[in-house]
Amino acid sequence: MSQRIEIVCPSCGFKGYAPPEKIPARSVKLNCNQCKNEFQFDGKAAHELMKAMEPPPEPTVASAVAKPSVTEAESLIPDSPTSGTTVPSQERMSAFWALMNEGWQIFKDRFLRLLGLWVMLLIPIAFVGVFSAVLIPGFQDSVIVVALFILIVATILTIVFGWGLSATMVLIVDGDLSFAEAVKKGWELVWSYLWFYSVYGFIVFGCTMLFGIPGIIAAIVFVPAPYLLVVEGERGMGALHKSAAYVDGFGLSVFWKMICLFLVGILVGLVAMIPILGIFIQLVWTMFCFIFYYVIYQDLQRIKGSVVAGNSAKVYLWMALGGYALMILVGIFSGFG
Numbered sequence: 001m002s003q004r005i006e007i008v009c010p011s012c013g014f015k016g017y018a019p020p021e022k023i024p025a026r027s028v029k030l031n032c033n034q035c036k037n038e039f040q041f042d043g044k045a046a047h048e049l050m051k052a053m054e055p056p057p058e059p060t061v062a063s064a065v066a067k068p069s070v071t072e073a074e075s076l077i078p079d080s081p082t083s084g085t086t087v088p089s090q091e092r093m094s095a096f097w098a099l100m101n102e103g104w105q106i107f108k109d110r111f112l113r114l115l116g117l118w119v120m121l122l123i124p125i126a127f128v129g130v131f132s133a134v135l136i137p138g139f140q141d142s143v144i145v146v147a148l149f150i151l152i153v154a155t156i157l158t159i160v161f162g163w164g165l166s167a168t169m170v171l172i173v174d175g176d177l178s179f180a181e182a183v184k185k186g187w188e189l190v191w192s193y194l195w196f197y198s199v200y201g202f203i204v205f206g207c208t209m210l211f212g213i214p215g216i217i218a219a220i221v222f223v224p225a226p227y228l229l230v231v232e233g234e235r236g237m238g239a240l241h242k243s244a245a246y247v248d249g250f251g252l253s254v255f256w257k258m259i260c261l262f263l264v265g266i267l268v269g270l271v272a273m274i275p276i277l278g279i280f281i282q283l284v285w286t287m288f289c290f291i292f293y294y295v296i297y298q299d300l301q302r303i304k305g306s307v308v309a310g311n312s313a314k315v316y317l318w319m320a321l322g323g324y325a326l327m328i329l330v331g332i333f334s335g336f337g
Contacts, residue, residue, distance in 0.1 A: 005046045011037035016305055020050060033232060033306055035174075093253045094299050096260045103295045106172065107288050113171055113179045114287050120183070121164030128153055159190065166193040168287070172294050173230045192235050193226075199236050200225065203313075206320025209327045218316045220255050221247050224297035231297075234309070240316075242309035246300040254296060261292055 004017040007030065014034035025047045031038050094102075107114075167186025171177055177185065200222060208215025225243035228234040234242050247254055268285045272278035 005050060007041060007046075009034060009037055010039055011035050015302070020047060023047070034301070093250055093257070093296075093303065096257050099257065099292065099295045099299060100264075102298075103288060103291045106175065106291050106295070109175050110171055110291075111287075113177075113182065114168060115283075116179050117164055117167050117171065117182065117186075118283060118287065121160060124160045125157060128157060158194065162194040162197070163187055163190045165197075166190050168290060169193070169226055169230050169294075172291055173227060189229065192229055195236055196226070196229060196239055199240065203240070203316050203320040206323040207316055209323030210319055214316070214319050214323070217251075218319075220251060220258060221313075221316070223247065223254055223258070223293050224300060227294050227297045237313060237317075238309060240313035241311060242307060244312040244316075245307040245309055246297070246304060248312070250300060250303070254300075257296065261289065265289070 005020055005023050007016045007018060007023075008014070009016075009032035012032060012035040014032055016033075023041075023043045023046060025044045027040055028043050029038055030041045093099075163183075163186055165186075166189040167182045170185045170189065171182040174182075204215055204218045204222070207218040222240055222243050224246050225239045228239040228242050232242065265285065268281065272281040272285070274281070
């Protein structure tokens with residue numbers, strides 16, 4: 001493997017690797033794709049260190065090779081690399097229990113703030129549920145009023161759910177945020193998250209209609225997708241395309257880790273059968289699962305650096321459309337039967 005310059009973000013510690021020809025031999029401003037921090041990097045010192053570490057040349061006749069010129073500063077991990085991905089800093093994903101431990105550290109650090117977000121999410125839902133149960137029986141004879149009421153309630157609950165979910169993602173990514181900052185930033189992203197999950201749900205459900213397996217594959221391929229909105233600013237299909245690029249080559253590894261998480265979830269579910277306490281246990285486990293998905297994304301990012309979002313997610317979109325078409329055909333033929 002050719003030599004590469006290691007660059008470490010002073011803010012979050014994220015490591016990136018770049019070819020020497022991509023880094024000018026002078027002080028340059030770099031941008032971290034992990035935390036978006038801008039910092040100065042001493043390219044001259046990095047080149048001198050790399051040159052000092054080079055082995056002495058072998059006594060062979062060297063042919064003249066034109067060296068590529070360097071005319072521009074690159075980010076820590078280039079935002080638009082010209083070829084698939086950067087050279088991996090490790091060859092395979094971390095073990096399941098190593099990722100669980102990493103997720104546990106994040107969980108411990110953010111638990112109270114995450115719990116506050118989920119309480120914020122559940123209280124309005126509970127209030128609307130009680131209010132609906134009291135109000136709807138009085139309008140049973142008016143179908144239009146009931147339908148309009150249900151539409152308004154569904155809209156409110158969807159927005160509240162999207163707000164809580166986006167704030168959760170923001171806080172998982174940035175542990176330095178306070179509860180209030182996470183709520184504020186979550187609101188700024190709520191519409192983007194609602195659009196993303198609409199596209200995500202449409203594709204995964206449609207793929208599931210094709211006898212199940214394509215839906216499972218789509219769910220595995222799109223595991224990192226929700227965090228691409230917060231970390232890399234990707235939205236809608238862009239997040240799904242880039243998620244597929246991250247998982248490419250590691251699909252089986254991600255699949256087995258999700259199977260292991262599912263098996264642990266079964267054990268947690270058995271414990272969660274305890275009355276009253278079980279609800280809290282299930283809530284905590286759900287929060288941890290969101291963190292585990294983020295840890296998987298981080299691990300893939302450590303391996304691949306920055307990736308180019310291709311169009312591979314379109315395959316799943318077409319499969320989803322095929323699944324919906326199959327569902328319609330089955331419904332039509334069932335009607336004739």
